[in-house]
Structures are given as structure tokens and as C-alpha cells.
Amino acid sequence: MQMGYIYLMPNETVDDYTLEKSDIGLYYDVNTLNIPRIKWLSMGQSLIQMRLATKTYREAVDKAFHCEYWNDLDGEGYMMGIELSLTEDIFLTLVAHQAFKLYDTRWRNCDFRVLTLDAHHDVFNKNNVIYPLSAKKDAFVILTIDPSTKVAKIMALISARDDLYPIDYLRNPLFILANSSRYFNEVSMK
Numbered sequence: 001m002q003m004g005y006i007y008l009m010p011n012e013t014v015d016d017y018t019l020e021k022s023d024i025g026l027y028y029d030v031n032t033l034n035i036p037r038i039k040w041l042s043m044g045q046s047l048i049q050m051r052l053a054t055k056t057y058r059e060a061v062d063k064a065f066h067c068e069y070w071n072d073l074d075g076e077g078y079m080m081g082i083e084l085s086l087t088e089d090i091f092l093t094l095v096a097h098q099a100f101k102l103y104d105t106r107w108r109n110c111d112f113r114v115l116t117l118d119a120h121h122d123v124f125n126k127n128n129v130i131y132p133l134s135a136k137k138d139a140f141v142i143l144t145i146d147p148s149t150k151v152a153k154i155m156a157l158i159s160a161r162d163d164l165y166p167i168d169y170l171r172n173p174l175f176i177l178a179n180s181s182r183y184f185n186e187v188s189m190k
Contacts, residue, residue: 002085004085006084024095035170043107050126050129056134068153077133092177094119100173102170117156139160141154
């Protein structure tokens with residue numbers, strides 16, 4: 001099992017990382033990698049079909065669900081980053097199928113951005129639950145919760161807070177793949 005991390009907010013600790021240093025260049029032309037921005041105003045209909053939790057994510061974690069690892073929150077409850085199990089094969093499949101997308105939509109009478117982190121049909125599954133990140137209800141996460149283990153996986157970020165989750169930052173992927181099996185196979189063949 002490999003662990004992955006998704007930075008949702010700009011972070012100085014990633015300044016040393018670049019796509020050029022990532023093993024993802026073994027699989028894709030790093031100059032072609034992007035997270036498309038799509039206007040989908042009717043997405044709100046898909047969001048309405050999911051249950052909207054009354055508790056915030058912070059209040060519900062370890063009570064209504066458990067996390068596989070720990071997801072970093074700031075002092076107000078906004079999610080800074082997500083830790084998750086992410087094998088190389090799964091990660092490359094998500095990138096190949098462009099699972100990472102940024103949508104502009106209208107929901108709850110407000111303009112929101114939705115950053116998807118998994119396949120479309122899994123993100124917008126009506127059995128998923130939407131948790132607000134703060135009492136202000138200006139940012140949310142979509143969770144899929146395994147019914148037997150109660151382990152939650154974050155499927156998407158929903159935000160009206162462009163100051164916390166800047167659009168330009170979310171659209172520029174910093175896909176870091178380290179210690180790729182392909183790299184090790186190529187090195188061992190030499």
C-alpha cells in the first residue's frame with residue numbers, strides 16, 4: 001500500500017517539487033498535464049441528491065466515520081490536505097482518465113467550485129455524504145463511507161472560498177510520483 005497526499009491549499013513546503021522532478025514524466029508528457037475547468041451549472045442537481053450532514057467534518061470524524069489516515073485541517077476547520085491510500089496504478093489511472101477536474105457550478109444559491117478527486121460516477125454517487133468544513137458552510141467535502149468499516153474517502157472539495165482554494169492553484173497539477181515501479185524496472189534493465 002502506498003500513501004498519497006493532495007495539497008488543497010498553496011503550501012511553501014512543496015516549492016521544491018516540480019513536475020519535471022516527478023516520475024510521472026515516465027508515463028506522461030508533463031507539459032500536457034492539466035486540471036480542466038468546466039462550467040456545469042446543473043451539477044447542483046447531483047449534489048442535492050446526496051445527504052448534507054448537519055455536523056462539520058471536524059465534529060463528525062471518528063464519530064460518524066473514520067479516516068484511513070489523517071486529513072490536515074486549519075484552525076477554522078478548512079481542509080489543507082488529504083492523506084490517502086494511493087497506489088501507483090490507481091494514481092496513473094486517475095490521471096489517464098482525467099478524474100481531477102475543477103467545475104464551476106451553482107448550489108445552495110451560491111457560486112461554488114468543485115474539485116473532483118476520483119471518477120465522475122464515484123464522486124456523484126447519491127449515497128455519498130457532503131460535510132461542511134466550517135459552520136460558515138462555504139466549503140464542503142464529498143465523502144464516500146464504507147458501510148462495514150465506516151472508513152471515509154474524500155471524493156471532492158466543494159468551495160466558494162477562492163481566497164483559501166485559489167482557482168489557479170487548483171488547476172495546476174503538481175502530480176508527484178516518487179519511486180515509480182517503471183523507473184526501477186528501467187534502472188534494473190541497464
